[in-house]
Amino acid sequence: MxxxxxxxxxxxxxxxxxxxxxxxxxxxxxxxxxxxxxxxxxxxxxxxxTLSGRAIMASRLFSSESGEPPVLPSIRTNGEYMGMLPQHFLTESDRSLISEVYELAYEKGVDLRYVDQLARDLGRYRKHDNGTMLISFNEGSYDLQGRKQTISFTEKDAATAERILSGGALSSTDIDQGFIRWRLDPGIGFGLSSNLDFLEQMVIQFSSRADEVAELGAKFSTHVWIENNYILHTADEVTLHRPSVSEAPTEEDQVKEALASFQISKHGLNERLLEGFFGKSEARNTAQSLLSRLFDLLKISNTSKRG
Structure with a gap:
């Protein structure tokens, strides 16, 4: 039976x-x-x-039940990994922490997509050499007319970011503070997907002030995708001068400029090539020898044709 x-x-x-x-x-x-x-x-x-947080992480981020892929270095050190998904760049320490977040979320009834997004944003941070390879939109963006453009969070997200940055939990949280500050830069964060309210609760949860965390399941039981959670600002004054069509250099001008900057004559270039192969002291003799051999070949060719 x-x-x-x-x-x-x-x-x-x-x-x-x-x-x-x-x-x-x-x-x-x-x-x-x-x-x-x-x-x-x-x-x-x-x-x-009972599922361990590590097993949940492996399943959701790597679609693997047999183990995790190795940690990849940032693309600054190996550009071949440019096309790899960001979660592959999570360090061992990151993976341990994210596993704990998954386990907590699972126990509290939190929609695990909130953790997915947080993990992938942390992976993007690691992938781009701890964020140093990504420039904030606010550091030099202009529209076609040359007017400065900047981005800010919505009033709600700006208030959340301020609470995180000024709160007492930031100094003791296990979540990388560099990542938190990077995520809370509006010029970077507007292109990321992790929920700031959820991030705030995790910063507190994994700090010395964990007892202050509100009921997670009630607030994050159903994932809500937030769109257009930033504000684009465009200055009134034109501060970046862009050349007009008439001022733009012609193709002929570009060719002349390239030739002017190329100071090596044909003879000089030949000498440099020979120097690279034979050394500077032998270059002149080698050039003469090559010319002699060329003339000899021409003579032989002409003789054979006459015969």
């Missing part, structure tokens, strides 16, 4: 044992009760599946 109704108090042969008769005797009520109680306990244990 197979197992039926896991979680409902039935296990293999439990029903049969409860109605079994011994020779000439009625079934023992004590025996029957003991079997059912034992079966109920085993069924309850079987129905409770």
């Amino acid at each position: 197979g197992i039926h109704g896991v979680g409902n108090g039935y296990i293999e042969n439990a029903t049969l044992a409860s109605v079994k008769y011994e020779a000439g005797k009625a079934a023992s009520l004590t025996q029957s009760t003991e079997v059912n109680v034992r079966g109920s306990k085993q069924a309850q244990e079987s129905s409770t599946v």
